[in-house]
Amino acid sequence: MMDNEIDRELLEKIADMLGKPVGAFNIRKDSGCDGRQSTEHIEITSKTDGKSGIDIRIKDGTVGETCHIPVIITKPGIEEMVYNDFYIGENCNVDIVAGCGIHNCGDQTSRHDGLHTFYVGKNSHVHYTEKHYGEGDGKGGKIMNPQTVVYLEEGASIQMDTTQIRGIDSTKRYTKIVCGKGAEAVITERLLTHGDQVAESDMEIVLDGEDSKGRVISRSVAQDESSQVFYPRMVGNAQCFGHVQCDSIIMGQAKIKSIPAITANCTEAQLVHEAAIGKIAGDQLLKLETLGLTEEEAEDCILKGFLA
Amino acid sequence: MLELKHISYSVHEGDEELGILKDISLTIDDHKLVVFTGPNGGGKTTLAKIIMGLVTPTEGQIIWNGQDITGLGITERARLGISYGFQQPPRFKGLTVRDLLTLASGDSKLSKDKCCQYLTKVGLCANDYLDREVDVSLSGGEVKRIEIASILARNSQLMIFDEPEAGIDLWSFARLTETFEQIHANGSATMIIISHQERIISLADEVIVVGDGAIRHRGSASEILPQILADTLGGCPVLTKEVTAQ
Numbered sequence: 212m213m214d215n216e217i218d219r220e221l222l223e224k225i226a227d228m229l230g231k232p233v234g235a236f237n238i239r240k241d242s243g244c245d246g247r248q249s250t251e252h253i254e255i256t257s258k259t260d261g262k263s264g265i266d267i268r269i270k271d272g273t274v275g276e277t278c279h280i281p282v283i284i285t286k287p288g289i290e291e292m293v294y295n296d297f298y299i300g301e302n303c304n305v306d307i308v309a310g311c312g313i314h315n316c317g318d319q320t321s322r323h324d325g326l327h328t329f330y331v332g333k334n335s336h337v338h339y340t341e342k343h344y345g346e347g348d349g350k351g352g353k354i355m356n357p358q359t360v361v362y363l364e365e366g367a368s369i370q371m372d373t374t375q376i377r378g379i380d381s382t383k384r385y386t387k388i389v390c391g392k393g394a395e396a397v398i399t400e401r402l403l404t405h406g407d408q409v410a411e412s413d414m415e416i417v418l419d420g421e422d423s424k425g426r427v428i429s430r431s432v433a434q435d436e437s438s439q440v441f442y443p444r445m446v447g448n449a450q451c452f453g454h455v456q457c458d459s460i461i462m463g464q465a466k467i468k469s470i471p472a473i474t475a476n477c478t479e480a481q482l483v484h485e486a487a488i489g490k491i492a493g494d495q496l497l498k499l500e501t502l503g504l505t506e507e508e509a510e511d512c513i514l515k516g517f518l519a
Numbered sequence: 520m521l522e523l524k525h526i527s528y529s530v531h532e533g534d535e536e537l538g539i540l541k542d543i544s545l546t547i548d549d550h551k552l553v554v555f556t557g558p559n560g561g562g563k564t565t566l567a568k569i570i571m572g573l574v575t576p577t578e579g580q581i582i583w584n585g586q587d588i589t590g591l592g593i594t595e596r597a598r599l600g601i602s603y604g605f606q607q608p609p610r611f612k613g614l615t616v617r618d619l620l621t622l623a624s625g626d627s628k629l630s631k632d633k634c635c636q637y638l639t640k641v642g643l644c645a646n647d648y649l650d651r652e653v654d655v656s657l658s659g660g661e662v663k664r665i666e667i668a669s670i671l672a673r674n675s676q677l678m679i680f681d682e683p684e685a686g687i688d689l690w691s692f693a694r695l696t697e698t699f700e701q702i703h704a705n706g707s708a709t710m711i712i713i714s715h716q717e718r719i720i721s722l723a724d725e726v727i728v729v730g731d732g733a734i735r736h737r738g739s740a741s742e743i744l745p746q747i748l749a750d751t752l753g754g755c756p757v758l759t760k761e762v763t764a765q
Binding site for chain 1: 571573592593594597598602603605608609611612613614615618622623625669673
């Protein structure tokens with residue numbers, strides 16, 4: 212496990228891991244299992260239906276525990292589809308840290324497609340973190356297509372923080388969250404593209420239950436000749452509150468399309484969307500320059516803050 | 520010491536050349552508090568921006584501590600000890616008040632206590648503001664006070680404030696004038712403050728009235744204030760005429 216510098220750096224980037232993590236974990240490396248640990252409350256098992264992936268079962272009342280399930284691909288030419296299912300009991304409060312890192316120094320494409328499905332029990336809270344990162348100077352593409360589907364039971368909540376750090380040539384994200392009565396979903400999405408990369412993020416938050424809440428805060432930066440498409444949708448089927456906020460900074464010759472959509476199927480649904488695309492404001496650069504930063508340092512500082 | 524020598528600035532509007540600043544020369548000694556005042560559109564902000572490098576003069580020279588800085592950019596001037604508090608500061612999504620103060624101070628490990636000191640001087644409580652983003656969730660007055668705190672954190676040799684009182688409530692304004700008084704009393708910086716406020720003007724060692732792109736008057740606060748008041752309270756031509764019923 213973590214037997215070389217590349218592994219260590221990738222795992223630190225995508226899962227903040229500095230050595231063996233505390234609690235339950237499963238490290239997937241080059242389509243194999245590179246380490247696994249279950250705990251008293253969190254059980255990780257391989258799928259038995261022939262699909263590639265794992266089942267994670269978290270017992271009722273599990274509080275303050277963390278589960279790391281990073282994926283790294285270090286060999287060119289690996290293409291995989293992984294299914295991970297999370298069964299979270301009632302009255303839990305857990306952190307789940309996922310993420311995928313690709314190191315590709317070859318000419319063949321490395322590709323990770325994943326479907327994470329969460330079943331979150333009554334009154335449970337999940338903090339889900341997912342970071343994506345690609346590196347390596349080979350010509351082979353680094354592709355990630357993550358799908359996340361979440362079902363929140365009564366009073367359950369999820370805080371989902373996703374970040375595409377850099378280096379992913381192509382991504383097509385799909386996220387769907389269905390909120391039951393009194394459930395709450397908060398998604399913060401951070402995405403950076405550069406070079407000629409392409410990214411697409413399709414989200415659907417369905418507020419099915421009375422008093423459910425949904426919030427999407429998406430921030431992206433498109434540099435060079437990269438292109439991004441966002442399609443966050445919020446559907447209110449009951450008395451609920453939903454807010455979608457998409458902000459993008461566009462640079463170079465990049466292209467960004469943002470198409471937020473809100474749909475109310477109930478008179479008591481309150482839904483709001485905001486979307487903005489713009490370049491870095493000149494007065495922001497000037498202000499930071501008056502504090503002694505160069506123009507390049509000011510730009511980096513603004514982008515770092517924006518994507519933090 | 521700051522010296523401005525024959526500074527002019529003009530812009531082109533169609534075929535016409537519009538003079539914004541016309542041959543301004545002045546010297547400001549170290550540790551002085553100088554107020555630029557005068558009517559709107561008279562050229563005060565342009566003059567201050569020329570000192571910071573935000574505007575390039577068409578003609579003239581800027582000498583700072585004996586060095587000709589006319590050709591230097593904003594960053595280089597900032598690093599030579601010049602700072603500038605904007606009249607309408609920009610907002611930053613994602614940058615917190617703590618981030619901004621840390622950047623301004625140049626100390627990547629700026630302590631909470633230090634941040635607290637700067638914010639208290641502008642009437643803000645660190646506990647309420649340090650982790651807040653400097654974005655649209657803050658009011659204009661809050662952003663303005665954070666801007667001034669960032670200049671205090673910068674602690675540079677020359678501090679320029681463009682209408683620091685604008686958008687600030689009376690209580691914070693009183694705290695702010697105390698802060699200017701303290702900096703002045705300590706002799707820790709030279710200050711140029713663009714202001715229309717009598718309270719700030721009365722703190723000045725020298726008041727420079729800028730109008731129509733030139734220096735109209737300059738002198739001590741006690742000399743200049745009566746002139747400003749006389750110009751300002753010139754009376755209303757309608758009210759001063761006797762109105763008679765037809």
